[in-house]
Amino acid sequence: MKLLRSLAIPKFVIVIAFLYALYYPFLYLVLYLSTPAGYTLVGGRSMDDGILLYFMRSFQNDFADPWSYLLPMKTYASPSFTTPLIYLPLGYLAYLMRIPYFVMDLLVQALANFVFLLVIYLFIGGFVDRRHTNLAFLLFSLSSGSGGFIYFLLALGGNYESFFDPSTIYHQAMEGIYDFFETQGLIPITTMRLYYTFPLICGFLELICFKRFLDSGGKGRLILSGLFLGLTFAFYPIHGIAFALITFLMAAVSIAKIGFRQNWAKLSSLSVVYTISLAGTLPWLFSYLQNPIMFRIYADVVASRARLTYLVLVMSMNLIFTVYDFYKTIGNRQMLIYLLVAVGSLISFEVFMLVLQNDFFLNVRLPQFLLAFPSYSKLSMVSLAGVFSLLFLIEVNRLRKRAGFFSENLSFFYLWLALFTALSIAPAKLFFGLNTYRSVHFLWLPLAIISSSGIQKVAFSMTNRILKWKQGGGFPQVLKTASDKGLSAVKRAFSLERYLATLIVTLIIFISIFSFIFYAIFFVQIPLRSLYPAYVTNEDYNALTYLKSLPQGHALSSPEIGYFLPFITDKFSLLGSVEHTLDYYEKFNDYKKFFSVTTTHDERRKILKKYRIDYVFQGYKESSISHGWLKLGAADGLELIFNNKGARIYRVSIDTRSSY
Incomplete structure (x- = not known):
């Protein structure tokens, strides 16, 4: 507490940060207490839980990547596992302290979320006065889109019994409305994983150090800035690129205040920061040299972009005050209209493209020039985003000529907002497969700071x-x-x-x-x-526990079981998530073929040989393919070694394995 008082952090900030720290532990506790009868909780809402939990304990299995065993690969050299610098040390710590891996992940995530909110407050305080800092922090941490409120209002006029009943059409429709207005609009989603939160903390500490260097100088601050940026690259390269761009914008705005010649030293300081930060890219360079093919797979899977239409809806409340601040600052109604027309044109184009690609139009003969529109979509998106950014560059030049410390700092956040809006909606392929959708996470802070000015x-x-x-x-x-x-x-x-x-x-x-x-x-x-993969039946879980006692080998199961199978059993899994599994769709089709009733015995043996399978797991999900228990046996090259009436484990016969 003495440290917090020395940093002049108000009590309400500490309370909000503490509530954020408890947010996910509370939700996982509810998941645990809500476990349906006959099921066992093995993870959370996402398949990532099983993947990251195995990653934490992979040191016990010689760091083997269990989903790409045919290459083979190591977990510390796979780009789809984010970085070993977070989860491997965390796994060692949990092992030494005898704390369950799942609990350790939640505890460290809670601590990281607490620290993240405090760092955000300190960062905002470096640019604006105390009053604006408090308002901006409240908007950043507690504001969101209007989807939840719309959901609530519509539910008031609906059936109250269906309000929390996911099986009803009404509930599903309301959930769709909520997702359309929200999805990534909440800060808890931005800090959902350690591989998001850790690099965000390091990135904002880098910006704090660099801002203080620009204001007061000091080589120590410059070196710290480079080190924090390097850690950001090491933890999450996409965030590293984002903070490198923000650092450049900060330096550019600082130089624009006085002039290029007088601030050449500040511009050259960027080279020091960037050079030091290059050390953080070495783990990823090593990973790329080890597994270039997995980089391409990961890039193809995760490459995506946001839609401006969706962003405007999610940011609607803060965006109103941002537009008002923009208008009052520039005092130019014509320029505001130009901006709104540019953004409105882009939204209209997006809506038109969505309607054009809808199945409803498949039986309608459209003019040829309309059918040619999709081929020009990328060019149109980039062009309009360029106009959007150019308008803000003009605005920055106007702000530079105005007096007032706060307005000059706002120009930095306007640039920030413009750049990352453009990156969020830019076609991912233009950036060599980088997930530009992650740029969405960097919109909320500049939006909160600018909208707080607009509210004032x-x-x-x-x-x-x-x-x-x-x-x-x-x-x-x-x-x-x-x-x-x-x-x-x-x-x-x-x-x-x-x-x-x-x-x-x-x-x-x-x-x-x-x-x-x-x-x-x-x-x-x-x-x-959906139950799977968060929950598995007790029979499935008992079968997995038995599988752990068997010698090392490769297991064939459904993807839902495959997410957690390596963590629970220490065995290799044929299937996991798309970005972790080489030739995923080919393997998935073979998995469905194996459990199909129409597949011959010879075809099943060929699949076992193709992937060097040692064990076959047959539980609830696997049986759903054959619509009942599929009789497997010696003719398929298998022998039954476990059966609890809800799940079965087969071992591939010695004769079949000898042909591998």
Whole structure:
């Protein structure tokens, strides 16, 4: 607590950070307590749980990658596992402290989320005064889209019994509306995984150090900036690239304040930061040299972009005040209209493309020039994004000529917002398969800071109107009166302004809180609805426990079981997630073929030989392919070694394995 007091962090920030720290442990506790009868909880909402848990304990299995054993590969050299610098040490620590891997992951994630919110507050405080810092932090941490609120309002007029019942059509429709307005709009989603949170912490610490270097100098701060950026690259390269771009923008805005010649030293300091940070790319260079094919697979799977239409809906509340701040700052209505038309054109284009690609139009003969539109989509997206960025560059030049520390710092955040909006919607293939969709995570902070300024301007304007209505004069009249009769009138006026600003922020938080609530509900409901891979039947789990006692080997199972099979059993798995499994779709088709009732015995033996399978797991998911228990035996090259009436384990016969 002494450290927090020395950093001048308010108590409300500590409380919010603490609540964020408890958010996911609480949700996983609810998942555990909600375990359906006859099932065992093995993970959470995502298949990532099983993958990351195995990664933590992979040192016990010679760091073998269990889903790509035919190459073979090591977990520390696979790009799809993010980085060994987080989960391998974490696994060692859990092993030494005798703490379950799952619990260790949750505890460290909670601590990381707590630290992340504190670092964000310190970062904002480096650019704006205390009052704006508090408002911006509240907007960043507690504001979101309006999807949850819309869900709530529509549910009020619906059937209350279906409100939390995922089996009803009404609930599914409302969930779709919520997802359309939200998805990535919540900060808890941004900090859902350690491989997101750790690099974010390091990246913002890098920006804090670099900002202090620009303000006061100091080689130590410059070196620290480079080291933190290097750690960001090591933990998550996409975030490393993002923070490198933000650092460049910060230096560019700082140079623009005085001039290029006077700030050449500041510009050259970037080379120091970037050079030091290159050390963080070495693990990924090593990984690429070891497994270039997995890099291509991972890039093809994760490469995606956001849609501006969706972003505008998610950012709607803060975006209103951002647009207002932009207009009041530049004082140019024509330029604002130009910006809105450019963004509106892009949204219209996206909506048109979505409608054009809808199945509804398959039987409609469209003009040839409309059918040619998809081939020009990338060019159109980049062109419009370029116009979008250019307008903000013009705005920065205008801000540079204006007086006022805060407005000059806002120009940095305007540039930040423009750049990452363009990156978020840019076609991923233009960036060599990088997941540009991750740029969405970098929109919320500049948006919160700019919108807090817009809220202040709205509150000032409202106060001015109230004063004119009550006293026949706005702030100028109050200030003139104050020079004669004291400062009480000024204090009352500014108190009213602060009250109105607080009221607006409170309203935004009230609307947003529904999104946090419903995200928590869906976080629990989705695994309860689909069950796999978060839950497995007790019979499946007992069979997996038995499989752990057998000698090392390669297992054939469904992908849902394959996510957690290596962690629970220490065995290799033929199937996992798409980005972790070489030739995934070929293997998946062979898996379905193996458990099909129409497959011959010879075809099954060929599949076993093709992938050097030692064990076959047959449980609930595998039996669903054959619509019942498929009789396997010696004719298929298998012998039954475990059967608990809900799951079976077969061992490939010695004769079959001798042909591998």
